[in-house]
Amino acid sequence: MRHFTDDQLIAQVRATLAENPQDKVFCFACNWCSYAGGDMAGIARIQYPTTNRVVRTMCSARVSEEMVLEAFRCGAPVVLVSGCHYADCHYINANRQTVARVQRLWNKLEKADVRPERLQLEWISAAEGQKFAKVMKQMEELRKTVTMEEIAHAREALKPKKKKKPAKEKPVATAN
Numbered sequence: 001m002r003h004f005t006d007d008q009l010i011a012q013v014r015a016t017l018a019e020n021p022q023d024k025v026f027c028f029a030c031n032w033c034s035y036a037g038g039d040m041a042g043i044a045r046i047q048y049p050t051t052n053r054v055v056r057t058m059c060s061a062r063v064s065e066e067m068v069l070e071a072f073r074c075g076a077p078v079v080l081v082s083g084c085h086y087a088d089c090h091y092i093n094a095n096r097q098t099v100a101r102v103q104r105l106w107n108k109l110e111k112a113d114v115r116p117e118r119l120q121l122e123w124i125s126a127a128e129g130q131k132f133a134k135v136m137k138q139m140e141e142l143r144k145t146v147t148m149e150e151i152a153h154a155r156e157a158l159k160p161k162k163k164k165k166p167a168k169e170k171p172v173a174t175a176n
Contacts, residue, residue, distance in 0.1 A: 003058055006066070013070050016053045021075030022151055025052040025139040027082060028063045032090040033125045034082035040129030041136075048133035049140040059083065061094035061101075068105055068119060072154045077146035078118050080139055085123045095123070112157040118146060 004012070017024065029035040035056045041048060057063055060083025071079045081102055089095045098121070106116040120142070122135050 006064060009055065009057065009062075009067055010070050012055045013067060014074055016055065017071065017074035017076055022077055022146075022148060023051060024076065025049070025078055025080065025136065025143050026071050026076040027052055027054045027080040027136075027139070028057055028060065028067065029054050029080075029124075030060045030062075030083040030090075030095075031056050031058050033084035033088060034060070034122075034132070036126035037082075037124040037128045037132040040126060041132045042129075044129045046129055046133040048136040051140055051143065052136050059089070059091045059094050060098040061091065063098065063101070065101060065105055065108070069108075069158050072109075072114070072118075072158050075151055075155060077143045077151055078120065078139055080120045080122060080135070082122045082124050082135070085125055088125060109158075112154070114154045114157060115146075115150065117142065118150075118154075 013026070017026065029038060035054065038054060060081055063081050068079055068081065081098060083095045083098055084090060086093075086095060102119065102121045105119055109116045109119060120135075120139065122131075124132050124135065
């Protein structure tokens, strides 16, 4: 799998949530563990809700704050960031960066008066198909508690702030 650019990942977020986003559980899953855990659930024919939509990233640390915020701005009722267990990260300890990033996002959501629990963080290994299915069921239950008003508020409250243009400098009059 080739590595996606930020723009490509954000395009996947937008495309995934283009229609009826309120009916979807949006998930970022690392390629090596969480995405493979979803595959394991499918191979084992473990039942879980069909409402989840997964965007595969090479590592959970690859998921930027902007990608998560874009999912909420596109109308996602809930977002899951999922990666390898701490000792199993294929990028040594990159998932520790994920923890710090999600913590910042929870703070940002709370300041914007968006329920922070709408963003979840889970560690799921490739062998944990059962856990993947369980987490997806929990995310679906959480999705059902999110109102259309909450989705609309998040879309508005998380809009990017417009940057102020610097004031034009006035020409200074010089005495000749």
